[in-house]
Amino acid sequence: MAENPTLPDxxxxxxxxxxxxxxxxxxxxxxxxxxxAARRQAIYEAVSGASxxxxxxxxxxxxxxxxxxxxxxxxxxxxxxxxxxxxVAQPTVVIISVLFFVHAAxxxxxxxxxxxxxxxxxxxxxxxxxxxxxPPGAASRATPHLESSLWIWQVRTGxxxxxxxxxxxxxxxxxxxxxxxxxxxxxxxxxxxxxxAEGLVIPYAILLLAVEFHASVGLYRLxxxxxxxxxxxxxxxxxxxxxxxxxxxxxxxxTLVVLAGWVDPPLAFLTEGL
Amino acid sequence: MSTKPSQEEGRTLRFEIFRYDPTRPEVExxxxxxxxxxxxxxxxxxxxxxxxxxxxxxxxxxxxxxxxVCGSCGMMINGRPxxxxxxxxxxxxxxxxxxxxxxxxxxxxxxxxxxxWFREMAERTESWIHERAPFDPEAIEERMDDDLAQAIYExxxxxxxxxxxxxxxxxxxxxxxxGPAGLNRIxxxxxxxxxxxxxxxxxxxxxxxxxxxxxxGLMACDDVCPKDLPLREQYxxxxxxxxxxxxAPLLQVEGVANAQG
Ligand code: SF4
Ligand code: SF4
Ligand code: FES
Numbered sequence: 376m377a378e379n380p381t382l383p384d385x386x387x388x389x390x391x392x393x394x395x396x397x398x399x400x401x402x403x404x405x406x407x408x409x410x411x412a413a414r415r416q417a418i419y420e421a422v423s424g425a426s427x428x429x430x431x432x433x434x435x436x437x438x439x440x441x442x443x444x445x446x447x448x449x450x451x452x453x454x455x456x457x458x459x460x461x462x463v464a465q466p467t468v469v470i471i472s473v474l475f476f477v478h479a480a481x482x483x484x485x486x487x488x489x490x491x492x493x494x495x496x497x498x499x500x501x502x503x504x505x506x507x508x509x510p511p512g513a514a515s516r517a518t519p520h521l522e523s524s525l526w527i528w529q530v531r532t533g534x535x536x537x538x539x540x541x542x543x544x545x546x547x548x549x550x551x552x553x554x555x556x557x558x559x560x561x562x563x564x565x566x567x568x569x570x571x572a573e574g575l576v577i578p579y580a581i582l583l584l585a586v587e588f589h590a591s592v593g594l595y596r597l598x599x600x601x602x603x604x605x606x607x608x609x610x611x612x613x614x615x616x617x618x619x620x621x622x623x624x625x626x627x628x629x630t631l632v633v634l635a636g637w638v639d640p641p642l643a644f645l646t647e648g649l
Numbered sequence: 650m651s652t653k654p655s656q657e658e659g660r661t662l663r664f665e666i667f668r669y670d671p672t673r674p675e676v677e678x679x680x681x682x683x684x685x686x687x688x689x690x691x692x693x694x695x696x697x698x699x700x701x702x703x704x705x706x707x708x709x710x711x712x713x714x715x716x717x718v719c720g721s722c723g724m725m726i727n728g729r730p731x732x733x734x735x736x737x738x739x740x741x742x743x744x745x746x747x748x749x750x751x752x753x754x755x756x757x758x759x760x761x762x763x764x765x766w767f768r769e770m771a772e773r774t775e776s777w778i779h780e781r782a783p784f785d786p787e788a789i790e791e792r793m794d795d796d797l798a799q800a801i802y803e804x805x806x807x808x809x810x811x812x813x814x815x816x817x818x819x820x821x822x823x824x825x826x827x828g829p830a831g832l833n834r835i836x837x838x839x840x841x842x843x844x845x846x847x848x849x850x851x852x853x854x855x856x857x858x859x860x861x862x863x864x865x866g867l868m869a870c871d872d873v874c875p876k877d878l879p880l881r882e883q884y885x886x887x888x889x890x891x892x893x894x895x896x897a898p899l900l901q902v903e904g905v906a907n908a909q910g
Binding site: 409410412413414416417419420421485487489492495496499500501502503520522523526596599600601602605609 | 725728729730751816818821822823852853855856857858860862864865866867868869871872873881882884885886888889891892894
């Protein structure tokens with residue numbers, strides 16, 4: 376049961392009674408301290424949302440750039456070396472890495488720290504899910520409350536992205552700034568394909584799934600939270616989320632198999648003349 | 650309700666009802682089963698009363714208005730929060746499992762103390778119009794835009810049943826969270842031009858992790874509210890307002906606090 380966190384002094388006429396809040400962790404909090412804390416939360420919230428949105432949009436651009444492999448290695452190399460030549464690629468890797476870890480640190484604040492609390496949320500999601508006319512018990516496991524379970528999966532995919540994405544960023548950083556992979560400093564189709572074909576295809580497939588899910592659900596949640604497209608019903612917003620999710624998953628999957636060399640680049644004819 | 654209620658008599662319904670009396674802690678919480686023959690247009694309100702009359706006079710549950718207005722009869726109906734008085738058994742399966750709303754203090758069996766929770770919430774959000782100017786009984790009342798009055802009324806329609814709080818994952822694990830109903834309340838006063846509070850005045854209730862930023866946007870509240878309050882819009886509105894308040898220089902924020910403190 377909620378303990379009353381404030382000691383209210385509801386004297387009429389006083390706009391704001393002075394209040395003190397007792398906090399189990401931080402002791403007695405004065406009004407100013409609460410206010411400063413709230414302000415910090417507001418900033419965290421804005422930064423975590425904005426960094427998430429920025430990363431999601433970046434992933435769309437990223438997808439298109441990597442998708443240049445569909446035109447063959449010539450197209451891919453042209454895009455990669457072009458972006459390196461004008462010094463867009465290098466700062467991007469640094470900026471995205473920073474955003475990546477900032478977002479991970481800020482967004483993970485919302486995960487309940489206690490296992491007991493996480494269980495409670497999961498069980499609640501399951502119990503809410505059942506349509507009114509379904510019998511109690513068994514059926515609930517199959518269809519948990521959609522958005523609560525989307526959130527739970529967002530936490531899970533977020534963790535996958537944190538591990539695999541960090542490894543990928545490291546790899547790309549090395550490729551971009553050192554001559555370790557390929558014949559020159561920078562990203563090349565040949566060495567990228569080789570990495571993927573030699574076994575990275577599995578982790579990349581996992582990363583692709585996790586990233587696309589995490590990003591599309593994250594954008595949906597941001598829209599709901601901040602009221603973007605508030606004229607649209609949640610059903611419509613979810614449908615848009617689905618289209619984005621499966622669209623990018625499909626495109627990503629094709630890119631990945633081409634990169635692995637399992638399928639010939641379907642758009643190679645475009646770069647024949649280069 | 651989506652399915653059309655069948656009004657034939659005859660189904661035998663099995664009620665599995667949570668039983669626990671905090672004044673008798675020696676009796677472990679358990680489910681009691683009762684059987685009733687379904688009547689035409691039977692609501693859970695009718696069913697529970699019949700169970701109390703015919704089977705067990707000690708069964709505790711709350712009702713007052715019987716017409717989805719007072720908000721007393723919220724309970725978990727097969728795992729989902731809802732109003733017992735407006736739930737027809739015809740829409741439910743043969744087995745109906747009833748639990749008290751979680752996140753509230755248990756009075757006994759299906760009865761919880763939502764009143765205490767809502768009173769605390771009202772004190773914390775200071776759910777009254779804050780007026781700075783002295784009251785002038787002679788003055789003509791200010792006019793209000795129709796759309797705005799309507800928007801305020803939407804928030805005011807809350808019957809304090811607690812279903813949204815019970816359905817909210819965050820409110821279930823963080824008792825300090827003001828909850829969906831609390832956020833709705835804040836939005837209602839934030840909208841009201843007669844309330845002289847600026848956003849910075851109650852920023853610490855509004856913007857903390859126990860306020861609008863505690864909400865994860867799971868939208869369970871929006872799904873279960875029996876009065877269909879526009880809860881999703883209320884939060885989005887509050888979030889956008891906090892950004893304006895957060896930008897106000899801290900000095901000024903503190904200045905307000907000190908001036909009043
Ligand atoms: S949307 Fe927010 S307030 Fe509503 S149930 Fe979800 S977490 Fe709770
Ligand atoms: S917002 Fe809806 S569900 Fe929540 S207390 Fe009010 S009427 Fe009940
Ligand atoms: S008895 Fe009043 S809302 Fe159900």
